[in-house]
Amino acid sequence: MRTHTEYLQFHLPERMGFVNITSQVREAVSTSGVREGLCLVNAMHITASVFINDDESGLHRDYKKWLEDLAPFDPSPDRYEHNRTGEDNADAHHKRQIMGREVVVAITGGRLDFGRWEQIFYGEFDGRREKRVLVKIIGD
């Protein structure tokens, strides 16, 4: 069995943003030499997500508005008890649960086994600091 591990780094200037990381994951798969297996891609931070969806800027604005409706940013400790700890990012912990922590992708014939429109995104909900994403590949 082969395994391969990579850490991707992010530092987004805005509070909430999405970054297409598909090409970086493809390169990791290529580097791994794995022909048949699984590729895990996960946020290593609990106010961020990795998810698969469309690379369409209108949809991304829709997601931001929707997530803001479902779990509004509010630094006060009145809405979120978590913000009594001195943090202001309770909303980000909620948004991340909607969008998910991780994706697991099949590797077939040495490539990500993807549908036509599948793209992998890093989702940031508490930006302006260093964040990491883990890529773990196992297979033959």
Added chain:
Amino acid sequence: MRTHTEYLQFHLPERMGFVNITSQVREAVSTSGVREGLCLVNAMHITASVFINDDESGLHRDYKKWLEDLAPFDPSPDRYEHNRTGEDNADAHHKRQIMGREVVVAITGGRLDFGRWEQIFYGEFDGRREKRVLVKIIGD
């Protein structure tokens, strides 16, 4: 290490619907010959889900109502910017994030290692076209 790959096809007549695919996944596990390992099942389309829950029609109607509340179908570009592209399925991209893209299931002793009520579903949110689900099995 053994690996096995299958593609399931769907074409639902309705916009939103759920299909129990547990028996198809069980057959794939049996075909694979894997006794101990992991089975990934994922939608290959970004307006569809694979999820695990109960095979109970009332619950499925509850899910549909709830998802429609959380992300209503609305083809106009006023609610969803994504629909400015000529698409009318922005709601489906949102519903799929709630229900998830994929499940990973353990294989133990050659069988899906499931709790009593766990059943795997294909969740369609933008039907009336060809869609695919990937089953990828790795193990020994």
Added chain:
Amino acid sequence: MRTHTEYLQFHLPERMGFVNITSQVREAVSTSGVREGLCLVNAMHITASVFINDDESGLHRDYKKWLEDLAPFDPSPDRYEHNRTGEDNADAHHKRQIMGREVVVAITGGRLDFGRWEQIFYGEFDGRREKRVLVKIIGD
């Protein structure tokens, strides 16, 4: 390839609660002898979750309030058709979809490859009965 399987048992006195199971998963990884691989941790019940987030009691109270807003407990069959079956736990089937069924975690150098604040939780939404969580580890 090595594989290892464990079942964790839970019986929470309250309807909704979160239990930090990180140390139990670490022990399973240690027992497995796997140095490089993947670790699946999933609820075996469809009214429960396994998720990764912060071990902060204020945030957990925030999650409970938020999930209750998104899918309120209501045993009547008026809100949820599922409760016409004699069940009163339709809300739990919804809450579990928000928080997710499972996590897949990388194992690197014999340890969970975690970011600083990542902790694994069992999430119960229909407590006061026996529940199980599956830990499946594969790798070398």
